[in-house]
Amino acid sequence: MKTLILIAHPEIENSTTQKFFQTSLVNFENITYHPISIPINIEEEQQLLRSNDRIILQFPLFWYSAPALLKTWQDTVLSTSFINRASLKGKELGIVVTTGSAKKDFGAGNPERFTISEILRPYEAMANKAMMSYLPPLPVYQFLYMKPINQQRLLVDYQQYVTNPNFSHFNGQVSWFKKQIQKKITTQDSKNTSTLETILDTISQNQEELDDLRWNLDQIKKDDDN
Amino acid sequence: MKTLILIAHPEIENSTTQKFFQTSLVNFENITYHPISIPINIEEEQQLLRSNDRIILQFPLFWYSAPALLKTWQDTVLSTSFINRASLKGKELGIVVTTGSAKKDFGAGNPERFTISEILRPYEAMANKAMMSYLPPLPVYQFLYMKPINQQRLLVDYQQYVTNPNFSHFNGQVSWFKKQIQKKITTQDSKNTSTLETILDTISQNQEELDDLRWNLDQIKKDDDN
Known part of the structure; x- marks a missing residue:
């Protein structure tokens, strides 16, 4: 796309x-x-x-x-x-x-x-x-x-809005996150430590976002069940 | 206004x-x-x-x-x-x-x-x-x-939209029409026949519009009663 x-x-x-x-x-x-x-x-x-x-x-x-x-x-x-x-x-x-x-x-x-x-x-x-x-x-x-944390969340929302073909569905968001992580791992230069650190940091941030999204989904399901 | x-x-x-x-x-x-x-x-x-x-x-x-x-x-x-x-x-x-x-x-x-x-x-x-x-x-x-007749109706709607303080109510429309007619009668130069004819023509057109509006109002009342 x-x-x-x-x-x-x-x-x-x-x-x-x-x-x-x-x-x-x-x-x-x-x-x-x-x-x-x-x-x-x-x-x-x-x-x-x-x-x-x-x-x-x-x-x-x-x-x-x-x-x-x-x-x-x-x-x-x-x-x-x-x-x-x-x-x-x-x-x-x-x-x-x-x-x-x-x-x-x-x-x-x-x-x-x-x-x-x-x-x-x-x-x-x-x-x-x-x-x-x-x-x-x-x-x-x-x-x-x-707040900085909300700006960071917005950043990820924005990145998906621009690059994720299926940003409004949870599955689309999950596969987008996976793709971003894999892309960063395969394209890294292992001799370049600072780049590696940046990549790991990004992966970690993405993982947190993924956990947040899963948690939100669970909450929504719980609310629906009540 | x-x-x-x-x-x-x-x-x-x-x-x-x-x-x-x-x-x-x-x-x-x-x-x-x-x-x-x-x-x-x-x-x-x-x-x-x-x-x-x-x-x-x-x-x-x-x-x-x-x-x-x-x-x-x-x-x-x-x-x-x-x-x-x-x-x-x-x-x-x-x-x-x-x-x-x-x-x-x-x-x-x-x-x-x-x-x-x-x-x-x-x-x-x-x-x-x-x-x-x-x-x-x-x-x-x-x-x-x-159609020309609808353009003429639009013209009157437009004149009221611009000049009538109360154009969206029937009473406001009636007093606007009366005012227009009176203004034209008092400001005319009676020696000027062509101007007079134009004024009379305008009064007649306005009167028709007034009758139309009254007729429409009656129809609406009848519909409400049914």
């Missing part, structure tokens, strides 16, 4: 969150990390879309949608003729959206009134129109206020 | 629909017709917002939201400090949205999947955040395919 990450951020160099996301992907292949910039080369952008399977729109939420940069991209790159040729048919559309509001502020009766799902309807409608499969969005609430 | 109409249209000069809307307002006062253009003067735009009571966003639906031009305007003019000073509190936010899709194409199970109300949630959330009162949007479906 090849993934294209389209970032729409007016000050990407100054964004700690965007740097965090980018750094988390350095050891992965088949990812094109592509900040949108003006002027837009329509042909190049359309070719990028054609040559990837999962398209991820990544942006901070400004006035309940992406920054104007993404809308400019949509209005120019996603022409009627491009869409009518079913150029995006069967591809996946994902959204990684960062927001300065807390998770608890969204939804009916809360300050932001609507859920993230509701707010992102225009993108869901776009996926529908383009015959794409709409992935559950990955919202990131108040990243800078997150 | 003072109304500001903010138009976001990349080719406003070539738009028959936008010309239709603009022409329909020539005899009304207290309306500022303001196409958004780049570069945006933030101070001027904020002053325009402050000095009006009803703000109408008018645009064609591109990818289930306004053209990038409006998003650029939102991202720059509606700064956090401007909103936090409650600059828009108590004002009304209306949306006139034109779409190339038919009315029947919107909603669950239909090609566009979501209703216009759902698609416009980001603007509703914005009104909520800015402590504005969100008016029911005025969607205009496939204007160029409309």
